[in-house]
Amino acid sequence: MKTLLARNLSQDRYLHILSTMATSVELAKIHGLDEERAEIAALAHDVFRELKAWQLLKLAKFYDYKPLDVEQNSPVLLHGPMAAYYLKKKWQVLDSEVLQAIEFHTTGCPGLKPLGQVLFIADAVEPRRDYELREYFWQQAKMNLDLACLLILQDQKYYFAQEGRELHPLSQLWLQELQENQSA
Ligand SMILES: [Fe+2]
Ligand SMILES: [Fe+2]
Secondary structure (H helix, E strand, C coil): CHHHHHHHCCHHHHHHHHHHHHHHHHHHHHCCCCHHHHHHHHHHCCCCCCCCHHHHHHHHHHCCCCCCHHHHHCHHHHHHHHHHHHHHHHCCCCCHHHHHHHHCCCCCCCCCCHHHHHHHHHHHHCCCCCCCCHHHHHHHHHHCHHHHHHHHHHHHHHHHHHCCCCCCHHHHHHHHHHHHHHHC
16 A cells, blocks of 8 residues: 555655654554554545546546535545545455544544544644644644644634635534533
8 A cells, every 4th residue: 555655646745644644653552542543544544635626526426426515616625535435445444433534534524533533633733744733733632632623623714714715514513513522
């Protein structure tokens, strides 16, 4: 799989994947989760990140996946779901938590399991990312996965709002769920 990725992705993306893997494994270890499953999810998460919009839409058709309206308008959002379908069909990965982590790594979703939270966080805070709050999110993630996801989503919402964009509907629902759990 690593060779496949190295061959088909830019150097920069490939390094992002390796870095996301290392961060995922570290986070899984801290929270007592299975490190190998975290590693597999991170390894595969961006396998289709550099496909063109038309290629992603074609893949969706091939896998009989009906894109959501937001995905139709912004096909790059399909790279997570399509990677999960690909892993299931082509590599016979049947671990539902690994598949969920990959499918929803960009947006999250209500009820996202800890393995998915780890990937969502690692994707955002791996050391090659460069933004002010990165280190703060990482420190929070070491203590509390729910809280770190909530903070990252709130930050995303803030940036999207500045650009006049709305959060993905799944992220919005997940944000509400995390907020309710925090205040419960
Ligand atoms: Fe991604
Ligand atoms: Fe990524």
